[in-house]
Amino acid sequence: LVEHLIRKLGTFARLSDIDCLRLTEALAPVRNVAARTDIAVEGDCLNGTQFILTGWACRYRQFADGRQQIVSILLPGDPCEPAIPWQCRCTHAVAALTPVTFAQIPACSLRDLMASSPALEEAFQREALATAAIQWEWAVSLGCRTGIERLAHLFCELHTRLAAIGLADGDSCPMPVTQNDLGDAMGQTSVHINRTLQELRGLGLITLRGRRLTIHDPAALARLALFDPTYLHLTAGAGRAVAQRA
Amino acid sequence: LVEHLIRKLGTFARLSDIDCLRLTEALAPVRNVAARTDIAVEGDCLNGTQFILTGWACRYRQFADGRQQIVSILLPGDPCEPAIPWQCRCTHAVAALTPVTFAQIPACSLRDLMASSPALEEAFQREALATAAIQWEWAVSLGCRTGIERLAHLFCELHTRLAAIGLADGDSCPMPVTQNDLGDAMGQTSVHINRTLQELRGLGLITLRGRRLTIHDPAALARLALFDPTYLHLTAGAGRAVAQRA
DNA sequence: CGGCTGGTTGATTGGTTTCAACAAGCGTGG
DNA sequence: CCACGCTTGTTGAAACCAATCAACCAGCCG
Numbered sequence: 001l002v003e004h005l006i007r008k009l010g011t012f013a014r015l016s017d018i019d020c021l022r023l024t025e026a027l028a029p030v031r032n033v034a035a036r037t038d039i040a041v042e043g044d045c046l047n048g049t050q051f052i053l054t055g056w057a058c059r060y061r062q063f064a065d066g067r068q069q070i071v072s073i074l075l076p077g078d079p080c081e082p083a084i085p086w087q088c089r090c091t092h093a094v095a096a097l098t099p100v101t102f103a104q105i106p107a108c109s110l111r112d113l114m115a116s117s118p119a120l121e122e123a124f125q126r127e128a129l130a131t132a133a134i135q136w137e138w139a140v141s142l143g144c145r146t147g148i149e150r151l152a153h154l155f156c157e158l159h160t161r162l163a164a165i166g167l168a169d170g171d172s173c174p175m176p177v178t179q180n181d182l183g184d185a186m187g188q189t190s191v192h193i194n195r196t197l198q199e200l201r202g203l204g205l206i207t208l209r210g211r212r213l214t215i216h217d218p219a220a221l222a223r224l225a226l227f228d229p230t231y232l233h234l235t236a237g238a239g240r241a242v243a244q245r246a
Numbered sequence: 247l248v249e250h251l252i253r254k255l256g257t258f259a260r261l262s263d264i265d266c267l268r269l270t271e272a273l274a275p276v277r278n279v280a281a282r283t284d285i286a287v288e289g290d291c292l293n294g295t296q297f298i299l300t301g302w303a304c305r306y307r308q309f310a311d312g313r314q315q316i317v318s319i320l321l322p323g324d325p326c327e328p329a330i331p332w333q334c335r336c337t338h339a340v341a342a343l344t345p346v347t348f349a350q351i352p353a354c355s356l357r358d359l360m361a362s363s364p365a366l367e368e369a370f371q372r373e374a375l376a377t378a379a380i381q382w383e384w385a386v387s388l389g390c391r392t393g394i395e396r397l398a399h400l401f402c403e404l405h406t407r408l409a410a411i412g413l414a415d416g417d418s419c420p421m422p423v424t425q426n427d428l429g430d431a432m433g434q435t436s437v438h439i440n441r442t443l444q445e446l447r448g449l450g451l452i453t454l455r456g457r458r459l460t461i462h463d464p465a466a467l468a469r470l471a472l473f474d475p476t477y478l479h480l481t482a483g484a485g486r487a488v489a490q491r492a
Numbered sequence: 493c494g495g496c497t498g499g500t501t502g503a504t505t506g507g508t509t510t511c512a513a514c515a516a517g518c519g520t521g522g
Numbered sequence: 523c524c525a526c527g528c529t530t531g532t533t534g535a536a537a538c539c540a541a542t543c544a545a546c547c548a549g550c551c552g
Contacts, residue, residue, distance in 0.1 A: 042476075043476075059382060061382070061383075061386045063390075063472055067390045068390070069385065069386045069389035069390040070389075071382045071383075071385040071386060071389070072382070072385075081375070081378075082371075082374055082375050082378050084371040084372070084374065084375055085371070086368060086371060086372060088372070088375055088479070089476070089479070091379045091382070091383075091476055091477035091479070092379065092382050092383075092477070122332060125328075125330040125331070125332060126330070126332060126334070128328055128330065128374060129327070129328050129330055129334055131378075132327075132328050132377075132378065132381070133337045133338065135378070135381045135382070135385070136305060136307075136317040136318070136337070136338050136381070137307075137317075137337075137338075138385050139315065139317040139318075139381070139384055139385055139388055140307045140315045140317060142385055142388035142389050142433065143315035143316075143317070143388050143431075143432075143433030144309075144313045144314070144315040144433055146539090147539080147540075178497085178498060178499085179498075179499065179500095180497095180498075180499095185389075186389075187388065187389030187390055188540070188541085189540075189541055189542080190498085190499085191500085191501090191540090191541075191542080191543095192539090192540055192541075194499065194500060194501090195500090195501090195540095198500090226309055230288075230289075230335070230337055231337035231338070233334070233335070233337070392507085393507080393508080424529085424530065424531085425530075425531065425532095426529095426530080426531095434508075434509090435508070435509060435510080436530090436531085437508085437509075437510080437511095437532085437533090438507090438508055438509075440531065440532060440533090441508095441532090441533090444532090
């Protein structure tokens with residue numbers, strides 16, 4: 001259950017068995033929620049950090065007029081908020097995209113963990129850096145990639161992130177999101193996502209069916225997407241990434 | 247010179263005089279650069295964190311075909327990258343928008359600072375959280391705000407952030423960016439920014455002239471922008487913000 | 493067998509880009 | 523001091539990408 005979290009942190013620092021054990025013990029209340037339910041909402045006062053253990057979630061903002069925007073996609077091992085050992089108020093809601101199990105590390109436990117294990121401290125801090133870079137690149141996509149480039153980039157990124165935690169199967173990976181979700185994430189309508197997907201399929205680059213993505217030509221997809229996996233801060237060997245062969 | 251940095255961190259934790267002194271001493275090499283020069287470029291290997299002391303900068307990505315996107319605007323007191331005490335590789339370039347003075351805190355000094363002062367540690371960590379939230383909201387703007395809402399939101403945010411470090415003068419603040427910069431930041435062309443600005447002026451909401459922004463109707467601007475300053479994590483009293491009166 | 497969600501398609505509308513030209517401000521050098 | 527060139531801002535017309543609206547289909551589940 002905590003396997004993916006350990007795997008993810010392990011890409012940022014070498015964790016000892018003790019570290020992993022401590023981490024596991026710190027995950028206080030493990031909870032399950034169904035797809036489409038909120039894990040945290042705007043205004044929540046959190047005294048700890050929630051981590052996604054299994055399933056996919058997203059950070060989003062919704063306006064009164066119905067518009068909504070997904071600003072991050074959270075995969076197993078990702079924290080719902082930056083992992084800092086202080087109580088703070090939630091500014092952007094987090095919702096489950098699929099059934100999700102998540103757990104909280106209370107602020108005090110997190111402080112203990114980081115104080116007692118330099119490796120864990122490093123891992124958390126490097127994770128924060130990687131997450132920030134993902135967020136920057138997300139803005140790049142929304143700001144200046146075309147429709148087809150955006151989608152291609154998202155697929156490259158998600159596949160690479162999944163591969164890093166052992167959840168990709170070669171050039172194939174789960175993609176349990178609706179076209180509506182993709183639209184909310186990429187700042188476009190589901191109608192347009194649909195047409196863009198057809199274009200990607202027509203180019204022979206991907207197959208997306210039954211909540212599963214298969215990338216037929218990783219190098220070409222990465223080229224189209226202007227995808228350079230460097231920003232993910234994945235150290236070599238942490239799973240083969242889409243474009244490392246590009 | 248370090249006044250703005252201290253002011254900013256001071257909004258996140260109560261710093262003692264000793265903390266401020268130590269912080270000042272840790273800022274090793276202070277440097278000046280002209281506008282339009284790079285402070286860090288993609289691939290740089292940084293063994294410390296750079297902080298903007300005076301002037302404005304931006305984080306951006308540029309593609310071979312000329313497209314470019316500004317993903318963050320950095321104001322005095324802002325770190326160029328998340329402040330973590332580890333060497334890491336720069337994934338997104340940072341450039342000065344105006345003449346800038348900046349300084350580095352070497353990784354080892356940063357570690358010492360955080361180890362010796364819980365207040366500084368808290369301030370840095372809360373700063374990271376606030377920065378993340380700004381980045382999320384940036385994605386919201388790019389993804390689902392209209393042209394005029396985006397610009398209005400940017401002005402609200404920048405004014406509020408400037409006010410928090412004492413750089414706003416009532417409803418007025420510096421805005422030393424070109425329409426081209428605004429376009430690169432908002433994912434639009436400068437031509438369209440120009441027309442949107444005229445619309446904002448026509449509504450009597452703002453004046454933007456001579457690198458200075460004046461907000462005539464803060465409440466109306468915030469309403470138009472769907473601006474809710476909560477996400478900036480500014481504790482009350484840290485400077486009057488645009489929409490706190492909305 | 494409904495009813496629902498998610499996916500697909502077509503026609504129309506509209507917001508932005510593009511291209512092009514020109515005006516205004518400003519620093520520099522003749 | 524003025525002329526020049528550069529950057530920045532402004533305007534207009536045409537082209538285009540994506541949103542909107544609406545209808546329809548497929549699969550799934552109670």
